Amino acid sequence: xxxxxxxxxxxxxxWLALRTGGAFDRDRRxxxxxxxxxxxxxxxxxxxxxxxxxxxxxxPSLNSRSLERPIAAAEVPPARVRARRxxxxxxxxxxAIAAGLVLACLTxxxxxxxxxxxELVTEVGEIRHLTLSDGSRASLAGxxxxxxxxxxxxxxxxxxxxxxxxxxxxxxxxxxxVRMDGxxxxxxxxxFEVRKTPAxxxxxxxxxxxxxxxxxxxxxxxxxxxxxxxxxxxxxxxSRFDLASAAPWRRQRLVFVNxxxxxxxxxxxxxxxxxxxxxxxxxxxxxxxxxxAVDQTPQAIESMTQEMGAxxxxxxxxxxxxx
Amino acid sequence: MVAILAKGDxxxxxxxxxxxxxxxxxxxGVEIRTALTRRFGPDQDxxxxxxxxxLLKFCRLDDRDDIADPRAFLFVxxxxxxxxxxxxxxxxxxxxxxxxxTPTLTTPELTPEEVLMQQEQQQALERALEALPPxxxxxxxxxxxxxxxxxxxxxxxxxxxxxISRKIAAALLQLRExxxxxxxxxx
Numbered sequence: 001x002x003x004x005x006x007x008x009x010x011x012x013x014x015w016l017a018l019r020t021g022g023a024f025d026r027d028r029r030x031x032x033x034x035x036x037x038x039x040x041x042x043x044x045x046x047x048x049x050x051x052x053x054x055x056x057x058x059x060p061s062l063n064s065r066s067l068e069r070p071i072a073a074a075e076v077p078p079a080r081v082r083a084r085r086x087x088x089x090x091x092x093x094x095x096a097i098a099a100g101l102v103l104a105c106l107t108x109x110x111x112x113x114x115x116x117x118x119e120l121v122t123e124v125g126e127i128r129h130l131t132l133s134d135g136s137r138a139s140l141a142g143x144x145x146x147x148x149x150x151x152x153x154x155x156x157x158x159x160x161x162x163x164x165x166x167x168x169x170x171x172x173x174x175x176x177x178v179r180m181d182g183x184x185x186x187x188x189x190x191x192f193e194v195r196k197t198p199a200x201x202x203x204x205x206x207x208x209x210x211x212x213x214x215x216x217x218x219x220x221x222x223x224x225x226x227x228x229x230x231x232x233x234x235x236x237x238x239s240r241f242d243l244a245s246a247a248p249w250r251r252q253r254l255v256f257v258n259x260x261x262x263x264x265x266x267x268x269x270x271x272x273x274x275x276x277x278x279x280x281x282x283x284x285x286x287x288x289x290x291x292x293a294v295d296q297t298p299q300a301i302e303s304m305t306q307e308m309g310a311x312x313x314x315x316x317x318x319x320x321x322x323x
Numbered sequence: 324m325v326a327i328l329a330k331g332d333x334x335x336x337x338x339x340x341x342x343x344x345x346x347x348x349x350x351x352g353v354e355i356r357t358a359l360t361r362r363f364g365p366d367q368d369x370x371x372x373x374x375x376x377x378l379l380k381f382c383r384l385d386d387r388d389d390i391a392d393p394r395a396f397l398f399v400x401x402x403x404x405x406x407x408x409x410x411x412x413x414x415x416x417x418x419x420x421x422x423x424x425t426p427t428l429t430t431p432e433l434t435p436e437e438v439l440m441q442q443e444q445q446q447a448l449e450r451a452l453e454a455l456p457p458x459x460x461x462x463x464x465x466x467x468x469x470x471x472x473x474x475x476x477x478x479x480x481x482x483x484x485x486x487i488s489r490k491i492a493a494a495l496l497q498l499r500e501x502x503x504x505x506x507x508x509x510x
Contacts, residue, residue: 016492021488022472022475023472023474049495052498055444055445056463056498057433057468061452061460062468063398065464126357127353128353128354129353
């Protein structure tokens with residue numbers, strides 16, 4: 001390649017970079033058009049640059065990153081200083097400032113750290129699948145709040161609310177830890193679910209072995225596939241569950257086999273925005289078996305209520321009341 | 324969209340080519356929807372329509388067995404469909420004001436069919452991207468995928484717009500050199 005060719009290519013890339021950046025005024029455009037018209041080489045080099053730019057939009061790796069951590073419109077700081085808003089928008093702005101600070105000192109290491117300490121929140125009814133920076137896959141059920149911290153030595157996840165399923169990337173050097181309400185689950189390469197239930201936080205193991213411990217109690221047990229451990233008060237209780245129905249919400253389905261109605265309602269409230277309230281405590285312990293798609297939740301509540309011989313009060317804009 | 328989601332489970336033994344729109348919607352619909360809604364705001368009809376039209380188009384593609392990452396592929400298709408609809412609706416949103424002010428300067432876009440025809444080139448590009456410094460890759464993503472202007476990226480990164488422009492030009496040049504070297508070795 002000749003030096004001149006390199007120069008022309010470089011110029012073409014510079015023009016393209018300028019053009020796509022947003023602030024391309026009339027003067028610049030005139031200069032650009034003049035440059036492009038100057039020689040067929042210029043036009044060809046620029047066409048090549050545009051072709052590369054067009055292909056970039058389809059890059060799986062760039063898009064995966066945007067899928068996993070989409071930039072919210074609110075995250076981009078506004079151009080002008082505006083009146084200070086209160087509440088969550090202030091939080092969002094602090095988040096944006098923090099993100100700005102992190103990006104400001106981008107080094108190869110810093111880019112990795114963008115994933116560190118990230119908080120993920122799903123809305124009621126929203127199910128989200130994502131890859132953590134260690135390669136582990138996580139699925140978040142509706143109304144779930146989770147923070148993850150991934151460093152060279154630590155893989156730590158904290159669930160504040162909700163229900164999450166983890167397919168942990170194998171790494172014996174870094175134990176993968178999930179904490180929820182005094183319960184700790186540790187694994188090096190397995191698949192398991194951690195969720196909040198009315199009885200207490202619960203771990204359900206699909207593959208491999210998970211070490212479950214309770215904070216303060218010093219009780220530790222190993223759970224294998226099909227085993228379910230619940231922290232009730234300060235004690236760990238072990239029971240079994242049907243592996244075939246492990247975290248069916250990942251596939252937009254809810255499955256309950258002989259489950260207490262209180263547990264069913266707790267889970268329904270992760271997907272049904274109006275919410276369900278049980279007004280008769282006697283119903284909480286009733287056993288329910290049902291299987292339906294997440295978006296069929298309203299109809300499912302009707303039929304479950306009917307089967308139990310209970311009454312459903314549904315008023316638009318308010319939570320369903322079962323009594 | 325809701326009604327289709329109910330049937331979205333799909334059969335595991337279907338080949339990718341025979342999988343229905345419902346399968347893909349069930350598999351990636353929520354994720355793509357979340358990403359688009361976060362990025363472009365909660366104009367839900369527009370988002371759902373864009374995902375639907377992307378799915379229909381995707382399922383009509385003959386060579387979709389060749390797509391290594393259907394999730395990203397669908398995401399691009401849905402995003403392009405949404406951008407088109409926003410452009411068509413002549414949205415007053417600030418982000419698109421710059422584009423509509425300079426109509427002759429829209430960025431070139433490839434159709435899914437073209438991308439499929441260029442699968443080998445796309446894979447080579449993917450390897451070239453891997454060779455870039457992470458910061459350059461991140462700047463490319465913010466500009467090309469997220470569609471942010473340099474002024475916006477500048478406010479997120481504290482780099483000057485001119486610096487960002489230089490870095491992106493340098494990254495593009497490096498990508499091109501990498502692709503040429505690979506091409507020369509293959510030839």
